[in-house]
Amino acid sequence: MVETQVLIVGAGPVGLTLALDLGRRGVRCVLIERNDTSIQLPKMERCNARTMEIYRRLGVAEIIRDAGLPRSAPMDVFLATSMAEPPIVRLPCPSVAEAKAEIAAHNDGRPLEPYQLISQYTLEPLLRSIVETLSGVTVRFGCELLEFTQDSASVSAAIRTHNGESDTIRAKYLVGCDGGSSTVRKQLGIRLQGEGNIRKLRQALFYCPDLYERIPMGKGRHYHIAEGPLFPFIILQDSTRHWTLHAQASTDGEMAEIFSRSLRMPIDFKMLSVNEWTQHLLCAERYNEGRVFIAGDAAHLVIPTGGLGMNTGVGDAIDLSWKLAATLAGWGGPRLLASYECERRPIGLRNVKASRAAMSGRLSWRAAYHPDIRKNTPEGAAIRAEMARRFDVEQRKVTEILGIEAGYRYVDSTIVWPEPGDGPDPDNPHYVPTTWPGARLPHVWLRDGSPLHDRLGLGYTLLRLGGTRVETSNLERALQATGAPLDVLDLEDDIARDIYGFDSLLVRPDLHVAWRGNRVPQDAEAIARVIVGNTSGITPTQ
Numbered sequence: 001m002v003e004t005q006v007l008i009v010g011a012g013p014v015g016l017t018l019a020l021d022l023g024r025r026g027v028r029c030v031l032i033e034r035n036d037t038s039i040q041l042p043k044m045e046r047c048n049a050r051t052m053e054i055y056r057r058l059g060v061a062e063i064i065r066d067a068g069l070p071r072s073a074p075m076d077v078f079l080a081t082s083m084a085e086p087p088i089v090r091l092p093c094p095s096v097a098e099a100k101a102e103i104a105a106h107n108d109g110r111p112l113e114p115y116q117l118i119s120q121y122t123l124e125p126l127l128r129s130i131v132e133t134l135s136g137v138t139v140r141f142g143c144e145l146l147e148f149t150q151d152s153a154s155v156s157a158a159i160r161t162h163n164g165e166s167d168t169i170r171a172k173y174l175v176g177c178d179g180g181s182s183t184v185r186k187q188l189g190i191r192l193q194g195e196g197n198i199r200k201l202r203q204a205l206f207y208c209p210d211l212y213e214r215i216p217m218g219k220g221r222h223y224h225i226a227e228g229p230l231f232p233f234i235i236l237q238d239s240t241r242h243w244t245l246h247a248q249a250s251t252d253g254e255m256a257e258i259f260s261r262s263l264r265m266p267i268d269f270k271m272l273s274v275n276e277w278t279q280h281l282l283c284a285e286r287y288n289e290g291r292v293f294i295a296g297d298a299a300h301l302v303i304p305t306g307g308l309g310m311n312t313g314v315g316d317a318i319d320l321s322w323k324l325a326a327t328l329a330g331w332g333g334p335r336l337l338a339s340y341e342c343e344r345r346p347i348g349l350r351n352v353k354a355s356r357a358a359m360s361g362r363l364s365w366r367a368a369y370h371p372d373i374r375k376n377t378p379e380g381a382a383i384r385a386e387m388a389r390r391f392d393v394e395q396r397k398v399t400e401i402l403g404i405e406a407g408y409r410y411v412d413s414t415i416v417w418p419e420p421g422d423g424p425d426p427d428n429p430h431y432v433p434t435t436w437p438g439a440r441l442p443h444v445w446l447r448d449g450s451p452l453h454d455r456l457g458l459g460y461t462l463l464r465l466g467g468t469r470v471e472t473s474n475l476e477r478a479l480q481a482t483g484a485p486l487d488v489l490d491l492e493d494d495i496a497r498d499i500y501g502f503d504s505l506l507v508r509p510d511l512h513v514a515w516r517g518n519r520v521p522q523d524a525e526a527i528a529r530v531i532v533g534n535t536s537g538i539t540p541t542q
C-alpha cells in the first residue's frame, strides 16, 4: 500500500502540468501512466499564449521554447492547391521572436508570452523529465488505474503494473487526467454532453527533411491544400523536418499518396506512423464527485481547430492545483475545491463552442471549392478569389482568438468577490485587458523592465498601485487569519494603476483577480471568507 496526498492518473500534458505545479507547492503526489513511455504519436503542437504564461510561472517556458520550433520560424498559414504552387491566400502570423518583440514594445495589458509550437511527442517527455526531478512527486509509467473507492477521508485506488503486479494507492484526492476514454470519469458515472463521433480522420507523421527549405510560397506552420473532397492539411512539426498530414482518407496507405500529391514536387519522404482519430465536441456534465476530480480531455473533448484541447486542460490543472494545495495545507475552506467545477466547466463549455465556430469556419471556405480551381480562366480565378475571401475571414476564428485563449473569466465563481453588473464580454475572441473579478490579471511591464507577473508568488498578492497607499490593513489581517499565504506589493508605477483601473487588487495564486477596489470595505473578513472558500458566496452590492 502506497500513501500519498494526491494521486494523478494519466501522464499526458495535463497530468504532467498538474504534477509540476503540485510538486512546486510541496504537495506529495503520485503520477501513474499506463503506457511504458510518453506519447509517440503527434497530436497537439501549439501551446497558446495563456499556456505559455502558465509555463513561465512554472519556470519552464524557455526550456519548452528551446525544445520547440525555433523562435525565428514564421507561423504563417497558407491555402494553396499544392505545396509547390503559389498560395491562394497567406495569413501572416508572427514568429515567436517577432511576437516577443511586439510584446516588449507595448505596455497595454496584452499577454506576456506568445504561443509556442512544440509537438506533443516532444513536450510530454520534456515535462516528464522535469517532473521526475521534484522531490515530492513519484512518477510511475507502466502502471494502470483499474478502479477506486472513496470515503469521507481518502480514495483507495487499485493499480496494476505491466509486469502484472497489483497494488493499492491511498490518497487524499484523486485527479483523473486520463484522457477522452477516462476510466475515472466512467467509474464516477459522469456523462459527456454534446456532439460525439462527428467525423473520423487520419493523421500521418512524415519525415521529409528537405521540404521546409524548398516550399516556394514560403515558410509557415499550416498548409491547407485546396483539393476537395479530402482537403489535405499539412502541419509543420517542431524539428522542421517532420510534418503531419490530416485527411479523411479511407486507408492508411492512401495517406502517403495524398501527401505526395499535395507536395507536387520530387522530394524524398518517409511515412513514420498513421493513426485514426475522431472529432468530438463534448463536455462532462460534472467535473468531480467527493474527493475525485477530472481534468483535461477526461472532462472536455474539442476539435483541435483553434488549439483548445490541451490548452484548456492546462488551465484546468492550474485552477485545481492551488485549491488542492490550499485544502491540504488547511487554509482552503470547504467550498474552495467545489469552485473548481463552477469555474472550469463553463470554460470547458465555452471552448467547445469556440472550437465548433472554428471548425464551421473551415467548412465554410471549403464549401467554395470547385474542381476547376486550378484553371487559368476567369471561372478558375473567381473560384480562387471566393475561397481566398472566405478563408481570410473564417481562418481567423482559428488563429486570432486571443480573447478565448487568455481572456476567460470565472463569471459566476463562488470564490471571487462579485461586482454588480455583467462585466465585459467573457467570450470576446479579441483580447481586451480587464481586472473584473474572476479575470486573469493582465500583464504589465514595470518601470525596471520586468513584468509584474514575475513579482507574484505562490499565494495571494495584494497589489497597491500608483503610490496611492490605500489602507488595506483590515484585509491583510482578515486574510492572514485564514492562514492563507499573502504578499503585499506596493508599486509606484502609474501604468499598472492605469491598466488595472483600481488602486488595489487582490490576486489569487493562479493570477486571477479575486477582488479590486479603491478602498477596502469595513467588513474585510467577508472578502477573505469568500475568496478562500469559507462561505457560500454573496450577492453583489454597489
Ligand SMILES: Cc1cc2nc3c(=O)[nH]c(=O)nc-3n(C[C@H](O)[C@H](O)[C@H](O)COP(=O)(O)OP(=O)(O)OC[C@H]3O[C@@H](n4cnc5c(N)ncnc54)[C@H](O)[C@@H]3O)c2cc1C
Pocket: 009, 010, 011, 012, 013, 014, 015, 032, 033, 034, 035, 042, 043, 044, 045, 046, 047, 120, 143, 144, 145, 146, 177, 178, 179, 180, 182, 183, 203, 277, 295, 296, 297, 298, 304, 306, 307, 308, 309, 310, 311, 312, 313
Ligand atoms: C490531431 C490532434 C491535434 C491536436 N492539436 C492540438 C493543439 O494544437 N492544441 C491543443 O491544445 N490541443 C490539441 N489537441 C488535443 C490534445 O492533444 C489533447 O487535448 C491533449 O492530449 C489532452 O491531454 P490530457 O493530458 O488531458 O489527455 P491525454 O493526452 O489523452 O493523456 C491521458 C493519459 O492518461 C493515460 N491513461 C488513460 N487511462 C489510464 C489509466 N486507467 N491508468 C493510467 N493511465 C491512464 C493515457 O495513456 C494517456 O497518456 C490535438 C489532438 C489531436 C488528436
